[in-house]
Amino acid sequence: MNHVFSGSGPGIQARDGCSVELYRRLPYMGEIDHLRPLLQAESSALELGCGTGRITRVLLELDLKVTAVDNSAEMLAWVPNPAVAVHANIEELRLEARFDTVLLASCLVNHPSPKAGAPRCRHRACT
Secondary structure (H helix, E strand, C coil), X not given: CCCCCCCCCCCCECCCXXXXXXXXXXXXXXXXXXXXXXXXXXXXXXXXXXXXXXXXXXXXXXXXXXXXXXXXXXXXXXXXCXXXXXXXXXXXXXXXXXXXXXXXXXXCCCCCCHHHHHHHHHHHHHC
């Protein structure tokens, strides 16, 4: 099945049609607050589908070492330092590092089959 995504909004569109500016303007809405007790300072975190870094910023504030992955270079341009930004499709992600925490907070809202790539990526990132 071939899915085609399109979107609208201000400014540059990512390849899936999402407005980079719209995502950049979105405030943090507490999506990972329930995980805070589990996130230890100085631990490593892999954030999949990081977009413009909305959740990345929170992880950095918690003093985590963040590797932020997205398939949109336009989105990654907004990911803050010192996060390591990785431009890749999640399904094809190959990293040497292993991580204490792996987050997929966006749930791949624009992906036709979220279950397709996440289990393979989790196995490669956590084992």
